[in-house]
Amino acid sequence: MRRTISLGVALGDSFGVHPGAWRMPHADPGAYTDVGVQVRAAQAAERGGVDFAFLPDRVFLRDDLSAGPPIFSMEPLMVLTAVARETERIGLVPSASTSFTEPYALARQLRALDVISQGRAGWNAVPSYEPEAFANHGRPMPPREGKYERLHETVQIVQALWGSWEREAGDPDPVSGTFADMSRIRPIDLHGRHVGSRGPLQIPPSRQGQPVVFMPAAGGPSIQAAGMYAGAVIGMPNTIEDGRAQRDMVRRSAIAAGRAPEEILFFAFIGFGLGATHESALERRRTLEDRTDPRPRLAQLSAMLGVRIEPTAADRPLPAEQLERAAAHPRAARARQALALAHEGFSPRDILAHGVLDPNPGLVGTPGAAAHMMQEWFEAGAVDGFVLVIDDLHDGVDVFAGQVSPILRERGLLRADDGPTTLRGRLGLPEQLGLDPRIRGAES
Ligand SMILES: Cc1cc2nc3c(=O)[nH]c(=O)nc-3n(C[C@H](O)[C@H](O)[C@H](O)COP(=O)(O)O)c2cc1C
The missing domain is CATH 3.20.20.30 (Luciferase-like domain)
Incomplete structure (x- = not known):
């Protein structure tokens, strides 16, 4: 090693x-x-x-x-x-x-x-x-x-x-000429x-x-x-x-x-x-998320959680009836993390700021x-x-x-x-x- x-x-x-x-x-x-x-x-x-x-x-x-x-x-x-x-x-x-x-x-x-x-x-x-x-x-x-x-x-x-x-x-040798x-x-x-x-x-x-x-x-x-x-x-x-x-x-x-x-x-x-703090790292990512078209991002998150999240609901925690139905997609790498964040009361926009759609392992923090x-x-x-x-x-x-x-x-x-x-x-x-x-x- x-x-x-x-x-x-x-x-x-x-x-x-x-x-x-x-x-x-x-x-x-x-x-x-x-x-x-x-x-x-x-x-x-x-x-x-x-x-x-x-x-x-x-x-x-x-x-x-x-x-x-x-x-x-x-x-x-x-x-x-x-x-x-x-x-x-x-x-x-x-x-x-x-x-x-x-x-x-x-x-x-x-x-x-x-x-x-x-x-x-x-x-x-x-x-x-x-x-x-x-x-x-x-x-x-x-x-x-x-x-x-x-x-x-x-x-x-x-x-x-x-x-x-x-x-x-x-190496070239000018003296010998070789x-x-x-x-x-x-x-x-x-x-x-x-x-x-x-x-x-x-x-x-x-x-x-x-x-x-x-x-x-x-x-x-x-x-x-x-x-x-x-x-x-x-x-x-x-x-x-x-x-x-x-x-x-x-x-x-x-x-x-x-x-x-x-x-x-x-x-x-x-x-x-x-970010210097966990909160500033999330804020930096929120700013990046704000520059994307939220519809495909929310559609991906919806697929991860098995519930339909509308853009108009992106800033509110998932309602209780959605949370009850939500389940982590078994093949999406960060789905379990996304589900846990939803249960902690984070809004879809804030769940995305945690990097759950990032293509590789890692973290926001x-x-x-x-x-x-x-x-x-x-x-x-x-x-x-x-x-x-x-x-x-x-x-x-x-x-x-x-x-x-x-x-x-x-x-x-x-x-x-x-x-x-x-x-x-x-x-x-x-x-x-x-x-x-x-x-x-x-x-x-
Ligand atoms: C980490 C990683 C990096 C890769 N980088 C490239 C790349 O730069 N260009 C490319 O054409 N394919 C790239 N590939 C694709 C693989 O070379 C491979 O072609 C692809 O996974 C499909 O497998 P197959 O060619 O054996 O069918 C990459 C794959 C991985 C896992």
Whole structure:
């Protein structure tokens, strides 16, 4: 068990994940194409000891833009390259699909980011799953098996290309006139059913050798692949028990692939709504809620509780006859919390301010409460770290960095110094250049 919590921050939503964030008076409606948003958030996260910034990706216009911004529209590798130039220690982890780009181009782009950032790149390798993503590339959705077959081939070829330029090729030596030892820069000649490459890659290794592979915990085939290649896995557990089960599964998958379970870190998304006091945290969220269309929000709450809540009744506690009928929806993560709040006499509007519709586990409350929750999950073995999901980017990262990180540091749960400057170093992952020899040939 690691002694300190590893931390990432998800920066996919340029305003924050709360649907009211883009309409706050302080928000710049053009922020969704402004890379300055990710730069400032990454700088704040870096000050708070966060190990990496994660950018999810979808290669199609995913959202109905008639009433809200897209989740992410810019290209993650390019955005993170801009972030790299404005930061010093924070890792940079873009999602990039294995289904559309040839492995040579992926290996080259990710290595360029790794070299530009001096060894801070990661790669969230995903196979894509929405038909629209495939349609944008002129293709029908492939069967899941074929999609993962291509993922295995792509990751193996990318890693082999990363290893095709060995460190022993040396540095340019103007005195002797030798630029590089070409016997250490060699073709890979790997060809699968879907993709292939001759190599070698045209960029030398970075300070960390090669980017850290991340993968999502998204069911059987993804966990099997993660066990083989990933240094970090991001999951979406809702409870400590859930987290433990997913983390165990990921660790077992690493063992099955011939690796040690310590070589793979398990992260969970977590989201907070923070205020100096519990009441001020709720007030901040009420203001965000006020900027949303209440109808779909109340409809979601109604479904959670099994009773119909009209917008005109949003400011009054649920009437007794509704409370009697109300029951927590078994599949809605926060339904039990919502029901308990209703029984305590909170109005629907105030129940929503408690974050019951937030997409990830977390809480609305004080920095102390947030630190306590993280400590509890970590010490229970549910996670090795968290990826923070920010409700309102205007202040969310700064408040976490300024008020939660110091508590975690004081408790010895977060690194006290600035820490290493490579991502591999920050996550305590072993050196790797090229394909892991324990995995070689497993799939191709
Ligand atoms: C934590 C997490 C992060 C993910 N990030 C992305 C992403 O950035 N882009 C993407 O296309 N899919 C992403 N996915 C989707 C998965 O890669 C996967 O495609 C999806 O869960 C469906 O599973 P399947 O592809 O095995 O059918 C993510 C999933 C999880 C759980």
